[in-house]
Amino acid sequence: MPGSELFGAEERKEVMDVLETGIMFRYNHDQQRKGIWKAKEFEHELADFVNVKYAHVVSSGSTAVATMMAACGIGAGDEVIVPPFTYIATVEGALLNGAIPVFAEIDDTLCLSPEGIRAAITPKTKAVVLVQMCGAMARMDEIINLCKEQNIMLIEDTAQALGASYRGQMLGTFGIMGAYSFDFFKIITAGEGGAIITNNEQLYKNADMYSDHGHDHIGDNRGMENHPVLGFNYRISELHAAVGLAQLRKIKYILEKKKANKRILKEAISKYPEVSFRFLPDPEGDSATFLSFFMPTEDLARATARELAKAGIGVNYWYDNNYHYIRNWEHLKEMKTIAKIPIEILGSRQDYRTLQLPQSDLIMGRLISIGIRITWTEQDLANIIDKIEHIFKEVLSL
Numbered sequence: 022m023p024g025s026e027l028f029g030a031e032e033r034k035e036v037m038d039v040l041e042t043g044i045m046f047r048y049n050h051d052q053q054r055k056g057i058w059k060a061k062e063f064e065h066e067l068a069d070f071v072n073v074k075y076a077h078v079v080s081s082g083s084t085a086v087a088t089m090m091a092a093c094g095i096g097a098g099d100e101v102i103v104p105p106f107t108y109i110a111t112v113e114g115a116l117l118n119g120a121i122p123v124f125a126e127i128d129d130t131l132c133l134s135p136e137g138i139r140a141a142i143t144p145k146t147k148a149v150v151l152v153q154m155c156g157a158m159a160r161m162d163e164i165i166n167l168c169k170e171q172n173i174m175l176i177e178d179t180a181q182a183l184g185a186s187y188r189g190q191m192l193g194t195f196g197i198m199g200a201y202s203f204d205f206f207k208i209i210t211a212g213e214g215g216a217i218i219t220n221n222e223q224l225y226k227n228a229d230m231y232s233d234h235g236h237d238h239i240g241d242n243r244g245m246e247n248h249p250v251l252g253f254n255y256r257i258s259e260l261h262a263a264v265g266l267a268q269l270r271k272i273k274y275i276l277e278k279k280k281a282n283k284r285i286l287k288e289a290i291s292k293y294p295e296v297s298f299r300f301l302p303d304p305e306g307d308s309a310t311f312l313s314f315f316m317p318t319e320d321l322a323r324a325t326a327r328e329l330a331k332a333g334i335g336v337n338y339w340y341d342n343n344y345h346y347i348r349n350w351e352h353l354k355e356m357k358t359i360a361k362i363p364i365e366i367l368g369s370r371q372d373y374r375t376l377q378l379p380q381s382d383l384i385m386g387r388l389i390s391i392g393i394r395i396t397w398t399e400q401d402l403a404n405i406i407d408k409i410e411h412i413f414k415e416v417l418s419l
C-alpha cells in the first residue's frame with residue numbers, strides 16, 4: 022500500500038529545510054522562517070493534484086474527517102449514513118461532532134450501495150459519508166443522484182484513495198468536501214497527517230478556522246488576529262508537512278507502480294473461475310492499493326487468507342480483524358467511551374448490538390484483499406504468484 026516504502030533523500034531534504042530554520046509552526050514567524058512554508062506548499066500542490074480550489078492540511082485523517090463534518094455543520098442530532106466497512110475514524114468523527122452514525126449496507130464495490138443508502142434515509146439524515154474504501158470508488162453516479170434527489174449532503178472519506186478517480190475526476194471532489202489521510206500506512210505518508218479538500222470557499226474557511234481554535238489567519242500577528250468562532254487544535258506541524266510534501270511529489274510514480282504490479286497479480290488470479298473480483302465502476306480510476314477478491318464461501322476465504330498469511334503475503338481478511346468491519350467493534354456496540362457521549366440519543370436510532378447487515382456480512386465473509394506493494398521486483402511478483410497458485414489449488418480442491 023504505502024508511500025512509506027519510498028521514504029528517502031527527498032523526504033529528508035524537506036525536513037532539513039524546516040530544521041535549519043527551527044520554525045516548526047505552520048503560521049507566522051515570517052522573518053525567521055526564510056521563506057519556508059511546508060504546510061502551505063503541501064496544500065497548494067495537493068489542491069493542484071486533485072484539481073480543487075482549496076486544500077487544508079491537518080494533523081491526521083481522523084481530524085480531517087471530524088473537521089470536514091464540523092465545517093459542513095453536521096452536529097447534534099443529525100443522522101449521518103456511514104458504511105460498516107471503513108476505519109472506525111469515520112464513525113468516531115460523527116460521534117465527536119454529536120452526530121448519529123447510521124450504518125447502511127455495502128455492495129461488491131466494498132463501499133456503501135445506493136440501495137443501502139436509500140433504505141437508511143430518514144427526515145433526520147443530514148449527510149452521507151461515502152468512504153472510498155480500499156483505494157477505489159463506489160457506484161458514484163447513482164449515489165450522487167440519490168443525494169441530490171433527497172437533498173442530502175454528500176461528503177467523502179477518501180483517506181484510502183488519494184489519486185483514485187472516477188471517469189477522470191479525483192475521488193474526494195464529488196462530495197462538497199473530501200478528507201485524506203497521510204498516516205504511515207496510506208498511499209502517501211507524512212508520518213501523521215491529513216487534509217480536507219473542497220471547491221467551496223466558505224467550507225474551506227470553516228475548516229481552516231475550526232482546526233486552529235477558530236483563528237481566521239488574516240494578517241501576520243498571531244496574537245492579534247481574530248478568532249470569530251470556537252474550534253480546536255488539529256494543526257499539522259511543519260515537520261510532518263515537509264514529509265507529506267516530498268511524498269506527494271512521488272504520487273504519480275506510486276500510482277503507476279501499484280497499477281502495474283496489481284495488473285500482473287490480477288491476471289494470475291483471473292485463471293480461477295471460482296474467484297471473482299471487487300466491482301470497480303471505473304477500473305481505470307482504481308488507485309491499485311489492494312487486489313480485492315471474493316472466494317466462493319466464507320470458510321474457503323478464511324482458509325485461503327490463513328495460508329496466504331502463512332506464506333508471508335500481505336493479506337487482509339477484514340471480516341475477522343477488529344479494525345475495519347463492524348462485526349468486531351465491541352467498543353462501539355457497547356458504546357464504551359471515556360467522553361460522555363449522549364448514548365440515549367444514539368440508541369434511539371440503531372442499536373449497534375443487534376443491528377443486522379446481512380448483505381454486508383455476505384460480502385465481507387468472502388472478501389480477501391492483498392496489499393499491493395510499490396517496491397516489488399519482477400522476481401518478488403513471480404514468487405508471490407507461485408505461492409498463490411499453490412495455495413489456490415490446494416484450498417479450492419477441498
Ligand SMILES: *Cc1c(COP(=O)(O)O)cnc(C)c1O
Nearest residue numbers: 081082083108110180202203204
Ligand atoms: C486511515 C483512515 C482514517 C483515519 O486516518 P488517520 O490519519 O489514521 O487518523 C479515516 N478513514 C479511513 C477510511 C481510513 O482508512
